[in-house]
Amino acid sequence: MDVEVLGSTNDQLSVIFRGAQPTFVNAIRRIIMAEIPIPAIEKVYVAENTSVLYDEILAHRLGMIPMRGGETLVPPDQCNCGGKGCGFCESVLTLEVEAKEDNVVVYSGRLKAEGSVFPANNDIPIVKLNSGQKIALVAHARLGRGKEHAKWQPVSACVIKYEPVVSIQADCDLCGICVERCPRKILEINENEKKLAVRSIWDCSLCKVCEEVCPKSAIKVSYNDKTSRLTIETTGSKSNEELLISAFDFLIKKCESLKNSIGGATNG
Numbered sequence: 001m002d003v004e005v006l007g008s009t010n011d012q013l014s015v016i017f018r019g020a021q022p023t024f025v026n027a028i029r030r031i032i033m034a035e036i037p038i039p040a041i042e043k044v045y046v047a048e049n050t051s052v053l054y055d056e057i058l059a060h061r062l063g064m065i066p067m068r069g070g071e072t073l074v075p076p077d078q079c080n081c082g083g084k085g086c087g088f089c090e091s092v093l094t095l096e097v098e099a100k101e102d103n104v105v106v107y108s109g110r111l112k113a114e115g116s117v118f119p120a121n122n123d124i125p126i127v128k129l130n131s132g133q134k135i136a137l138v139a140h141a142r143l144g145r146g147k148e149h150a151k152w153q154p155v156s157a158c159v160i161k162y163e164p165v166v167s168i169q170a171d172c173d174l175c176g177i178c179v180e181r182c183p184r185k186i187l188e189i190n191e192n193e194k195k196l197a198v199r200s201i202w203d204c205s206l207c208k209v210c211e212e213v214c215p216k217s218a219i220k221v222s223y224n225d226k227t228s229r230l231t232i233e234t235t236g237s238k239s240n241e242e243l244l245i246s247a248f249d250f251l252i253k254k255c256e257s258l259k260n261s262i263g264g265a266t267n268g
Ligand SMILES: [Zn+2]
Pocket: 076, 079, 080, 081, 082, 083, 084, 085, 086, 087, 088, 089, 090
């Protein structure tokens, strides 16, 4: 298997896997979405809330804010407290804002971290307070996985695309209709070599418009499922690279545990 990083920014990472089974790449995708533990707010103790939002909606909005940190936290199911919540498996954040004279928009940056967990982004609006309104609350964050609730899903997008294959037959007469009609503009006529060329193959959406409009049926669009591109967009809880590496580690551990179980079963 050959792996190539197609592009990487703070928000998005695109990696090409060549010679990998689609099921393998899909396993990595599903692990990233459902199995990597990240922190999120799970309990909210509201001391005062005179805003227009009910306590429940406020708690829900707080729960959906991507959180960072929590490396020292123990997953609640492995904690000595039995999952009830304690200083080892939970991290506390507080929020106290009062709009004294003017309207105030309360952003995630106002959440004060008392432990190791803090908001991944400080500019997420939580609630708008009118003058005289106030909120005061204590929130407890804990580690969780995407399969429990979407708030523990570390990615906003995690998708696979097979490599598009555009084959141009010899009877192409360079009429240029496909170049004009392609919605992604991936085709061009190479004037020097006098032939139709594909500019950026990964931009092809497999819509097959070129195939339909070609009067000579000289163009065929298909895909290669042995080469796929995995695109990850983090919510900010972990970096895209950390997520990808954690997914591989998780898959290795899962395979080892399966191997041990099979070994135990056959020996017994
Ligand atoms: Zn605990």
